Amino acid sequence: MIKIQNLKKYYGKELIINNISLEIKKGEIYAIVGHSGAGKSTLLRCINGLETYEEGSLKVFDLELRNLQKKPKELRALRKNIGMIFQNFALMEHKNVFENVAMPLNIHFTQSKIYSKLFDKAFMGEKEMKARINSLLEIVGLSHKMYSYPKELSGGQKQRVAIARALTLNPKILLSDEATSALDPNTTKNILELIAQINRELGITVVLVTHEMEVVKDIAQKALLLEYGQIIGDGNVEELFLKPNPKMKEFLGENDFLPKQGLNIKLYFPKEVAQKSIITHMARTLDIDFNIVWGKIEKLNGTALGNLVININKADTTKVLNYLKKSGVLWELVDE
Numbered sequence: 001m002i003k004i005q006n007l008k009k010y011y012g013k014e015l016i017i018n019n020i021s022l023e024i025k026k027g028e029i030y031a032i033v034g035h036s037g038a039g040k041s042t043l044l045r046c047i048n049g050l051e052t053y054e055e056g057s058l059k060v061f062d063l064e065l066r067n068l069q070k071k072p073k074e075l076r077a078l079r080k081n082i083g084m085i086f087q088n089f090a091l092m093e094h095k096n097v098f099e100n101v102a103m104p105l106n107i108h109f110t111q112s113k114i115y116s117k118l119f120d121k122a123f124m125g126e127k128e129m130k131a132r133i134n135s136l137l138e139i140v141g142l143s144h145k146m147y148s149y150p151k152e153l154s155g156g157q158k159q160r161v162a163i164a165r166a167l168t169l170n171p172k173i174l175l176s177d178e179a180t181s182a183l184d185p186n187t188t189k190n191i192l193e194l195i196a197q198i199n200r201e202l203g204i205t206v207v208l209v210t211h212e213m214e215v216v217k218d219i220a221q222k223a224l225l226l227e228y229g230q231i232i233g234d235g236n237v238e239e240l241f242l243k244p245n246p247k248m249k250e251f252l253g254e255n256d257f258l259p260k261q262g263l264n265i266k267l268y269f270p271k272e273v274a275q276k277s278i279i280t281h282m283a284r285t286l287d288i289d290f291n292i293v294w295g296k297i298e299k300l301n302g303t304a305l306g307n308l309v310i311n312i313n314k315a316d317t318t319k320v321l322n323y324l325k326k327s328g329v330l331w332e333l334v335d336e
């Protein structure tokens with residue numbers, strides 16, 4: 001659905017997107033993560049054709065976006081298929097909820113020079129338009145606020161209006177630029193649930209830009225970590241969090257404080273064994289002592305997954321490794 005190869009984008013002489021390649025498939029929820037200034041928004045703006053690029057290839061629906069820059073009609077047709085939401089909601093303060101959600105219809109038809117009375121009637125009559133907006137407001141749970149103005153809404157409600165508006169033209173892709181960054185944790189959760197529901201029920205591909213790891217863990221299936229315009233890690237969310245590469249570890253602030261004595265073993269609990277009390281069972285069965293150095297349970301996409309470093313006596317190495325091999329737990333020695 002979105003295919004990027006060796007993409008480079010400059011602002012003046014500054015290289016902002018540095019040789020990025022990625023593929024986002026239909027129906028995925030894909031997160032782009034990174035610190036402020038990493039180039040996340042720039043990348044998103046390239047994807048919807050608001051920015052162009054100097055080198056490499058960026059295809060959406062198999063169309064090379066650079067080639068569309070001089071073809072406004074085709075670029076518009078493409079943008080119709082890409083909805084976008086932002087941190088600050090970007091609603092029209094003087095229009096009510098209904099009018100805000102209806103705006104893309106008006107703009108699209110006006111720009112397409114088909115907003116003549118005749119065509120308007122033929123293409124989308126008032127009744128049809130109202131039905132469309134009503135069903136969108138129902139999806140985002142705001143039917144009862146149809147005639148309210150943005151200043152009368154909470155942050156979460158404003159974002160719901162923005163989401164409905166992003167869906168007005170029936171897009172195939174939803175781009176989200178820090179859509180939950182201005183919201184409290186509870187509201188964030190609700191909005192993420194709504195985005196996941198839209199992805200699931202309407203089959204819309206979602207690209208999420210965020211600096212919040214919790215957002216990624218909550219709903220993304222794949223993620224890409226961006227630093228100074230470069231990819232420093234990408235892949236399935238489970239792998240990224242449970243087997244982070246050194247850069248990812250740094251980003252997560254995960255410092256391994258490893259004891260110098262004994263042997264340190266890092267255990268990964270895949271889905272099947274995450275809930276089992278493997279550690280206590282091991283201690284009982286092998287009749288050994290060991291220390292837990294650090295550990296954490298992550299909830300990724302609703303599944304609990306574990307990650308634990310234990311420190312054993314060197315004398316117990318064979319026993320423990322034999323046990324682990326049989327247990328189904330993934331492990332690695334983490335001593336340097």
Ligand SMILES: Nc1ncnc2c1ncn2[C@@H]1O[C@H](COP(=O)(O)OP(=O)(O)OP(=O)(O)O)[C@@H](O)[C@H]1O
Nearest residue numbers: 011012016034035036037038039040041042043211
């Ligand atoms: N229109 C512009 N002109 C010149 N430089 C720009 C422009 N927009 C962004 N930049 C620069 O590009 C770099 C990446 O900016 P971008 O907005 O993509 O970062 P970001 O990862 O979205 O950051 P944040 O998390 O703060 O939103 C920054 O160094 C920024 O100063």
Ligand SMILES: [Mg+2]
Nearest residue numbers: 040041042177
């Ligand atoms: Mg940004």
